[in-house]
Amino acid sequence: MKFICEKSKLQEVISTAQKAVTGKSTMTILEGILLIARNDELTLIGSDIDLSVETKIQANILEEGSIVVDSKLFGELIKKLPNSEVQVNTIENNSLEILCEKSKAVLKYMNSDEFPMLPKINENMLLTIPQKILKNMIKGTIFATAQDEIRPILTGVKFEIDNGKLNLVALDGLRLALRSEPVENDNTISAVIPGKTLSEVSKILEDSEENVNITFTPNHILFNLGNTKIISRLLEGEFINYKSIIPDEYNLKITLKRNEFYDCIERASLMAKEGNTNLVKLDIQDDVMIITSDSQLGKAREELNVIMQGDPLKIAFNARFVIDVLKIMDEEEIILELTSSVSPCIVRNKNKDNCTYLVLPVRVMGY
Amino acid sequence: MKFICEKSKLQEVISTAQKAVTGKSTMTILEGILLIARNDELTLIGSDIDLSVETKIQANILEEGSIVVDSKLFGELIKKLPNSEVQVNTIENNSLEILCEKSKAVLKYMNSDEFPMLPKINENMLLTIPQKILKNMIKGTIFATAQDEIRPILTGVKFEIDNGKLNLVALDGLRLALRSEPVENDNTISAVIPGKTLSEVSKILEDSEENVNITFTPNHILFNLGNTKIISRLLEGEFINYKSIIPDEYNLKITLKRNEFYDCIERASLMAKEGNTNLVKLDIQDDVMIITSDSQLGKAREELNVIMQGDPLKIAFNARFVIDVLKIMDEEEIILELTSSVSPCIVRNKNKDNCTYLVLPVRVMGY
Numbered sequence: 001m002k003f004i005c006e007k008s009k010l011q012e013v014i015s016t017a018q019k020a021v022t023g024k025s026t027m028t029i030l031e032g033i034l035l036i037a038r039n040d041e042l043t044l045i046g047s048d049i050d051l052s053v054e055t056k057i058q059a060n061i062l063e064e065g066s067i068v069v070d071s072k073l074f075g076e077l078i079k080k081l082p083n084s085e086v087q088v089n090t091i092e093n094n095s096l097e098i099l100c101e102k103s104k105a106v107l108k109y110m111n112s113d114e115f116p117m118l119p120k121i122n123e124n125m126l127l128t129i130p131q132k133i134l135k136n137m138i139k140g141t142i143f144a145t146a147q148d149e150i151r152p153i154l155t156g157v158k159f160e161i162d163n164g165k166l167n168l169v170a171l172d173g174l175r176l177a178l179r180s181e182p183v184e185n186d187n188t189i190s191a192v193i194p195g196k197t198l199s200e201v202s203k204i205l206e207d208s209e210e211n212v213n214i215t216f217t218p219n220h221i222l223f224n225l226g227n228t229k230i231i232s233r234l235l236e237g238e239f240i241n242y243k244s245i246i247p248d249e250y251n252l253k254i255t256l257k258r259n260e261f262y263d264c265i266e267r268a269s270l271m272a273k274e275g276n277t278n279l280v281k282l283d284i285q286d287d288v289m290i291i292t293s294d295s296q297l298g299k300a301r302e303e304l305n306v307i308m309q310g311d312p313l314k315i316a317f318n319a320r321f322v323i324d325v326l327k328i329m330d331e332e333e334i335i336l337e338l339t340s341s342v343s344p345c346i347v348r349n350k351n352k353d354n355c356t357y358l359v360l361p362v363r364v365m366g367y
Numbered sequence: 368m369k370f371i372c373e374k375s376k377l378q379e380v381i382s383t384a385q386k387a388v389t390g391k392s393t394m395t396i397l398e399g400i401l402l403i404a405r406n407d408e409l410t411l412i413g414s415d416i417d418l419s420v421e422t423k424i425q426a427n428i429l430e431e432g433s434i435v436v437d438s439k440l441f442g443e444l445i446k447k448l449p450n451s452e453v454q455v456n457t458i459e460n461n462s463l464e465i466l467c468e469k470s471k472a473v474l475k476y477m478n479s480d481e482f483p484m485l486p487k488i489n490e491n492m493l494l495t496i497p498q499k500i501l502k503n504m505i506k507g508t509i510f511a512t513a514q515d516e517i518r519p520i521l522t523g524v525k526f527e528i529d530n531g532k533l534n535l536v537a538l539d540g541l542r543l544a545l546r547s548e549p550v551e552n553d554n555t556i557s558a559v560i561p562g563k564t565l566s567e568v569s570k571i572l573e574d575s576e577e578n579v580n581i582t583f584t585p586n587h588i589l590f591n592l593g594n595t596k597i598i599s600r601l602l603e604g605e606f607i608n609y610k611s612i613i614p615d616e617y618n619l620k621i622t623l624k625r626n627e628f629y630d631c632i633e634r635a636s637l638m639a640k641e642g643n644t645n646l647v648k649l650d651i652q653d654d655v656m657i658i659t660s661d662s663q664l665g666k667a668r669e670e671l672n673v674i675m676q677g678d679p680l681k682i683a684f685n686a687r688f689v690i691d692v693l694k695i696m697d698e699e700e701i702i703l704e705l706t707s708s709v710s711p712c713i714v715r716n717k718n719k720d721n722c723t724y725l726v727l728p729v730r731v732m733g734y
Contacts, residue, residue, distance in 0.1 A: 073637065073664060080634045095665075103634055107665035267447045267470055270440060297440060298462075298474035 001065025252310030269319035285312035368432025619677035636686035
């Protein structure tokens with residue numbers, strides 16, 4: 001194998017392929033990146049079985065071939081080279097020679113036959129969506145996945161195509177996050193993607209209008225970004241029927257400014273951190289929301305003007321769950337829908353119908 | 368106690384005083400900041416005994432007094448308040464009330480009598496130097512202090528006034544860092560300041576031409592920045608006679624570009640990390656320096672054009688020590704002074720005579 005390409009471009013594709021090299025596997029070969037030089041193209045593949053990333057660049061291929069090289073060492077070496085052309089070629093003793101200006105490095109390589117095959121996927125491009133929008137939808141739901149493995153299916157994010165909409169849903173028993181975007185697709189599809197691999201996917205997606213094409217198979221999801229393909233396995237099992245959890249009705253609707261609410265909850269939570277209860281109490285009446293917290297550390301009281309439609313209500317929350325939601329919402333005006341002090345609170349944007357968040361309240365004696 | 372002041376100014380002085388609140392002490396009172404409201408001034412003091420920081424701002428003092436409040440909680444609370452006026456006053460039950468717009472918080476405070484007294488220092492302002500220069504001198508030497516406590520004195524940086532120069536020196540047995548600046552002072556003074564407290568001092572010093580006045584006492588050093596005073600205890604014991612370590616003569620002088628040398632050593636060190644030896648070999652002849660490294664990970668070879676005055680030489684180093692020096696030097700052209708493969712290497716700026724670095728070589732069989 002022998003190829004020549006620009007250092008900066010090589011550095012970029014290494015960095016992309018490395019997203020799948022998590023070091024969690026016990027197989028040494030998976031600490032490596034597979035390099036395939038063929039037909040004027042250099043292809044790099046990183047994989048930890050659950051997640052695989054394949055990415056390619058144009059390169060001057062002087063001799064075709066494929067090898068596996070340690071991801072970390074190869075990545076650091078290329079990064080530290082001067083901005084110039086890099087020549088990479090195999091030499092005797094299973095060694096790889098890297099030449100750039102007056103620098104020369106020699107590394108051991110591994111046999112590409114030992115690298116696991118990627119699942120063969122027949123791309124049907126079921127779904128096309130701008131990268132930026134998908135990135136945002138992932139960011140807006142992934143925080144609500146369960147962190148423990150008690151119900152493994154809840155550590156994932158459900159991708160659902162239903163009635164011409166793509167829905168992403170995550171829930172952990174105490175809160176739920178749902179993001180929706182219209183898509184041109186009439187199928188009904190459902191698949192649950194592990195939160196950990198999805199987090200790497202969102203790092204590869206760019207804040208751009210460029211599309212990503214998505215293909216579903218019974219066991220995998222494929223994201224095709226053009227020069228980069230990401231394949232993740234799916235989680236097995238039945239996801240909770242989340243629609244039955246979201247109430248349709250409410251007794252009180254509150255309109256308020258997201259930033260103001262966020263700042264008040266943040267300050268109140270400072271006094272609520274003792275013993276990890278993180279309890280903040282809301283007392284809503286006469287278009288004013290009073291937020292209080294109280295612990296051995298001290299007390300806080302915050303006052304916020306809101307617009308109320310419905311009956312006064314007292315309700316208490318774990319501040320962290322409210323903060324998590326407010327932090328990733330993007331509209332300035334938001335709506336809370338409440339029914340009673342023991343019923344879920346729904347949070348939505350006021351003007352844009354693209355998200356539904358649900359937070360369970362905390363029952364407080366005499367409140 | 369009762370005062371009113373701007374949130375942003377209060378946040379700034381809390382952040383300064385917090386530099387001395389390290390949480391390392393077992394005394395609860397030292398997790399607090401002492402607030403003193405007197406004569407239109409609010410003074411804040413943080414201390415961990417070794418290091419104390421006293422800083423003040425103008426404030427509207429409505430009632431004089433002093434209390435101690437938990438540094439972290441008070442700091443976070445003030446930081447999260449809106450940019451507006453803040454009122455702070457004591458209320459019943461040893462509580463402190465903090466009011467800002469519609470926010471109210473109540474914290475417990477501690478009795479100021481329990482806060483340790485700062486050492487009384489009669490300021491004689493022995494030395495005046497721009498903050499920026501001192502900050503740079505600290506940064507340029509502190510990395511060479513010993514990290515273990517085998518010889519406690521070497522965990523400090525020596526401040527020395529000698530022949531109208533301020534010298535800062537640190538050494539750990541394998542390398543030495545010396546920075547010098549001319550000062551208007553004819554005294555001869557020597558004091559060793561703990562590296563840990565000096566690191567906090569350098570965070571408080573600004574990149575500005577504003578002066579810092581320094582006072583030495585037998586046990587303390589005082590840095591006066593105007594509104595902020597920093598007091599550190601000194602290390603006891605005799606510092607090594609560092610001048611005797613720095614050789615006056617050399618057989619080979621090399622002039623080279625710092626950045627190029629740095630990049631080459633960085634790349635070569637990638638292949639030298641195995642077993643922590645970090646060994647890089649230099650072969651200098653015919654105005655070319657060849658840098659090589661070799662381990663089970665692989666091999667590197669770098670070539671660098673240099674200007675030689677003297678005899679060819681082969682010498683080996685721990686790459687990390689060379690990188691540490693090159694990283695904090697600021698001139699582009701530098702000089703290496705070498706005598707033999709087992710003698711110290713001296714590194715200096717080519718044009719500015721403000722620093723001397725010494726790195727011991729590593730003896731390599733047959734090299």
